[in-house]
Amino acid sequence: MGKSEYMIKAKPFIKWVGGKSQLLEQFENYYPKELRKGTIKNYVEPFLGGGALFFALSQRYKIENAYLSDLNKDLVLTYQIIQERPNDLLEFLEQYQKDYDQTEQEKRNDLFLEVREQFNIQRFEINYKNLSDNWVSRAAQFIFLNKTCFNGLFRLNSKGEFNVPYGKYKKAAKKWK
Numbered sequence: 001m002g003k004s005e006y007m008i009k010a011k012p013f014i015k016w017v018g019g020k021s022q023l024l025e026q027f028e029n030y031y032p033k034e035l036r037k038g039t040i041k042n043y044v045e046p047f048l049g050g051g052a053l054f055f056a057l058s059q060r061y062k063i064e065n066a067y068l069s070d071l072n073k074d075l076v077l078t079y080q081i082i083q084e085r086p087n088d089l090l091e092f093l094e095q096y097q098k099d100y101d102q103t104e105q106e107k108r109n110d111l112f113l114e115v116r117e118q119f120n121i122q123r124f125e126i127n128y129k130n131l132s133d134n135w136v137s138r139a140a141q142f143i144f145l146n147k148t149c150f151n152g153l154f155r156l157n158s159k160g161e162f163n164v165p166y167g168k169y170k171k172a173a174k175k176w177k
């Protein structure tokens with residue numbers, strides 16, 4: 001690993017409603033003093049979301065064990081794939097990047113809808129309990145949709161289908177790397 005790679009700080013990889021990135025400075029005064037002293041070793045975050053708080057704290061303080069969780073199964077699946085299969089995930093994302101870049105502005109909505117449809121159809125094939133190959137493409141779809149949908153919203157209808165529309169971002173292609 002090159003020196004520059006050591007310097008890169010981990011931060012949220014998705015845009016997430018209610019993310020705490022903008023509030024981190026204000027939170028400073030409210031952290032327990034034991035955290036600064038380094039006597040808190042275990043961190044529990046039941047509402048992980050984009051993980052802004054976790055990434056900030058874990059890189060600054062000596063947290064030894066982190067127990068991270070979220071209600072959103074596809075979000076958790078994506079974290080697990082980033083942890084276990086990062087290179088496979090990158091291959092998928094690079095392909096999406098290419099497809100997106102090569103698609104004319106007016107046709108990107110169609111590309112978005114195609115991925116959204118795959119994401120919805122394939123939900124029945126996912127076993128969230130056991131990491132398997134189809135998790136990698138699902139994580140890539142999840143990130144693609146997050147970066148290209150309206151405001152990074154994650155919303156499911158009553159049938160469990162992701163139904164957020166395309167975000168019409170001119171530069172969306174640059175956002176997932």
Ligand SMILES: C[S@@+](CC[C@H](N)C(=O)[O-])C[C@H]1O[C@@H](n2cnc3c(N)ncnc32)[C@H](O)[C@@H]1O
Nearest residue numbers: 017018019020047048049051052053070071072
């Ligand atoms: C605003 S985000 C958390 C922000 C995050 N902690 C940060 O540092 O940026 C809230 C998260 O809580 C999750 N959530 C909501 N209700 C939940 C529940 N009952 N159990 C677990 N997670 C839940 C949502 O899926 C969402 O990802």
